[in-house]
Amino acid sequence: NFKDYHLNFLKESSDGSMWVFGSYGLGVVRIKEDTVVQFLHDPDDPNSLGANTVLCMTEGQDGTIWLGTRRKGLNAYRDGRFTRYRSIPDDPETLSNDFVFAIHESGDGRIWVGTEKGLNKLAPATGKFKRYFKKDGLVDDYIASMVTDTHDNLWVGTHSGLVKIDQETDQITNFDMRDGIEVYPFNFNAAHRGRTSGQLFFGGVGGFLAFHPDSIKGYASAPQLQITDLVVSNASAYTVEGGAMSRIEEARRLTFKRGFDKLSLEFSDMAFDFGDRNQFSYRLEGFDHDWNDVGYEQIASYTNLPAGNYTFRVRSSTDGHHWGEPIALEIRILPLWWETFWLRALVGVVLFFALILLVRWRSGMLIHRSRDLELVVAEKTREVESRNKEITKQNEQLTKVIKDLRLTQQQLVESEKMASLGILSAGIGHEINNPLNFIKGGVEGLKRIVQDESDLKTLKKDISDLINIMQDGVDRTARIVRSLSHFSRDNERWNERCNVQMVLENCLIMLSNQLWEKVIVNKRWPLDPVFVIGNEGKLHQAFLNILTNAIQSIQDQGEITILIAQDDREVSVTIIDTGCGIPKENLQRINDPFFTTKEPGKGTGMGLFITYDIIHQHHGQLHCESVVGEGSSFLMTFPVEDLVGEETFVRQ
Numbered sequence: 001n002f003k004d005y006h007l008n009f010l011k012e013s014s015d016g017s018m019w020v021f022g023s024y025g026l027g028v029v030r031i032k033e034d035t036v037v038q039f040l041h042d043p044d045d046p047n048s049l050g051a052n053t054v055l056c057m058t059e060g061q062d063g064t065i066w067l068g069t070r071r072k073g074l075n076a077y078r079d080g081r082f083t084r085y086r087s088i089p090d091d092p093e094t095l096s097n098d099f100v101f102a103i104h105e106s107g108d109g110r111i112w113v114g115t116e117k118g119l120n121k122l123a124p125a126t127g128k129f130k131r132y133f134k135k136d137g138l139v140d141d142y143i144a145s146m147v148t149d150t151h152d153n154l155w156v157g158t159h160s161g162l163v164k165i166d167q168e169t170d171q172i173t174n175f176d177m178r179d180g181i182e183v184y185p186f187n188f189n190a191a192h193r194g195r196t197s198g199q200l201f202f203g204g205v206g207g208f209l210a211f212h213p214d215s216i217k218g219y220a221s222a223p224q225l226q227i228t229d230l231v232v233s234n235a236s237a238y239t240v241e242g243g244a245m246s247r248i249e250e251a252r253r254l255t256f257k258r259g260f261d262k263l264s265l266e267f268s269d270m271a272f273d274f275g276d277r278n279q280f281s282y283r284l285e286g287f288d289h290d291w292n293d294v295g296y297e298q299i300a301s302y303t304n305l306p307a308g309n310y311t312f313r314v315r316s317s318t319d320g321h322h323w324g325e326p327i328a329l330e331i332r333i334l335p336l337w338w339e340t341f342w343l344r345a346l347v348g349v350v351l352f353f354a355l356i357l358l359v360r361w362r363s364g365m366l367i368h369r370s371r372d373l374e375l376v377v378a379e380k381t382r383e384v385e386s387r388n389k390e391i392t393k394q395n396e397q398l399t400k401v402i403k404d405l406r407l408t409q410q411q412l413v414e415s416e417k418m419a420s421l422g423i424l425s426a427g428i429g430h431e432i433n434n435p436l437n438f439i440k441g442g443v444e445g446l447k448r449i450v451q452d453e454s455d456l457k458t459l460k461k462d463i464s465d466l467i468n469i470m471q472d473g474v475d476r477t478a479r480i481v482r483s484l485s486h487f488s489r490d491n492e493r494w495n496e497r498c499n500v501q502m503v504l505e506n507c508l509i510m511l512s513n514q515l516w517e518k519v520i521v522n523k524r525w526p527l528d529p530v531f532v533i534g535n536e537g538k539l540h541q542a543f544l545n546i547l548t549n550a551i552q553s554i555q556d557q558g559e560i561t562i563l564i565a566q567d568d569r570e571v572s573v574t575i576i577d578t579g580c581g582i583p584k585e586n587l588q589r590i591n592d593p594f595f596t597t598k599e600p601g602k603g604t605g606m607g608l609f610i611t612y613d614i615i616h617q618h619h620g621q622l623h624c625e626s627v628v629g630e631g632s633s634f635l636m637t638f639p640v641e642d643l644v645g646e647e648t649f650v651r652q
Helices: 272-277 341-451 456-488 500-510 536-553 607-617
Strands: 007-012 018-022 026-030 035-039 054-059 065-069 074-078 081-085 100-105 111-115 118-123 128-132 143-148 154-158 162-166 171-175 186-193 200-204 207-211 225-232 239-241 244-246 253-257 262-269 279-285 292-295 299-303 308-317 327-334 496-499 519-524 531-534 558-566 570-577 621-627 631-639
Touching (some): 007 054, 018 054, 054 100, 054 186, 065 100, 111 143, 143 200, 154 186, 154 200, 225 308, 225 327, 279 299, 496 500, 496 536, 500 536, 500 558, 500 570, 531 536, 536 558, 536 570, 536 607, 536 631
Parallel strands (some): 100 143, 100 186, 143 186, 519 558
Antiparallel strands (some): 007 018, 018 026, 026 035, 054 065, 100 111, 111 118, 118 128, 143 154, 154 162, 186 200, 200 207, 225 262, 239 244, 279 292, 279 308, 308 327, 496 531, 558 570, 621 631
16 A cells, blocks of 8 residues: 555554554554554545654654644644644744654653754643743754653754753753764654663764763853952952952952053853853943843953942853852942042032022122112103103093094084085975975865866866875875985984895985986895894995995986895995996095095095995995996995894994
């Protein structure tokens, strides 16, 4: 069955079966039964052999067959099935590497597994591994072979030497060329312990190594460390103890004055059994925070140490991981004369009294300057009080001026209003005269009917027509008077709900005589009333001023278009005329008081100034655009009714 396979290994199990394995599968030959069973890797069966290339095998105390594979980790065969153990790089409790070269079971049932990268110890009950690497004390991470001696110490062959592991304490001891080993790197699975002699055999590239573990001399358990020299500023130093000169290696305490730039301590392990592999670590307590691991170097150097008490400790190790007890040397560095306590105390006293004198002198200066400052402050206070009196007087004068200006402004507004009434009076008189003529004519007609002896029943229709004519005259007169009353009313209420269409209608009624047969008025506004919050009389005056200017700008025939629009935030009123227009250089001045382009006696120049002020008091904006020869457009915007509170128009 195996004639075409590459078979590398034969291993007999405790039941007398012969296990055969190599580069293609695993087989067991049961000699007593004369049968052969073959095991191969099945990718669809997780309980099959993990890989067909098997590199090593061992049988556990419980009969488990442990198998090491090439790149597929460790396999355990028990109860007719295989259990796989693989490496997970981020999990430190798994196998360190899947390339398994050697397997060995210790006396306590733990399984040691050697891989291409690290040594592993498996606890079969938990399935967890403990990893060992070069950083943990191994001479190399490449584990080739393993065997235990009669004392249950594990001996491991690597590519760089031999490793002994005490399985009770996990203490690691390394052996290499310096110990006489000349055949490494060791080959994988090439380790054996003699059944009767207890000798250990390891096969390597240069032959095989044979030795008895009991004959191997261990490292010195008690290192004989000594500090061999102390160099201060490149010169060896000695100390005096008990009145006699003593060498540094015999001293335990050194005292000397500061004044050097460099201090060096040399040390050595006087047990020369393994002197060439001794590694050292030192620490200067009072200066170093941690141990300084310096490998094979045997000197410690410090520069510019301050005065003080120090303890120098040094220790050694043969593997760099297990350190012996350190030795200590107390060092006292005395301060220089200018660093002594008494000098510092004297300097402190001198500085203290100097500070007192300085404070007293400074206090005197401060008192003197304080008096000067008090005089300056008193002088400045008098100046400020005098200035405050002047400011108060100027403020009172300014308040009076502002009051007079407000009164003057109010008088100008009323004057402009009265001037407008004067201009309107002739037209309004004519407008009232027409409906009065209707009424008078109706009265005369009624008189004739009353004097006529005809039957009144036959004259009923004529009487009704006369009454309708008289009623129409009364209504027209009432509208004119009502419009005039709205314009001329005088109150300070700024929270009135003003109907914009009604205000404009009243203004047009008052200007109807000027519009007659001259101006066509186009009304483009919503059917529903549009309201703004403010003073109705003031709005009449503002709209009337703009409409009057528009009429006066039209020479012969023309049109005035009134647009009203409303959105969520504002109400806009636009009055457009087809008059003569305003020159560009005058547009920036039309809102200035007393500015007019009319002939003397035909205008005060206050109309648009007052209009602008009224719209501003309603929290609105006035914007004018004009083209000479084409006409002008005045856009007025007001906040919508819902965005205006009563407190908005509380006048100061």
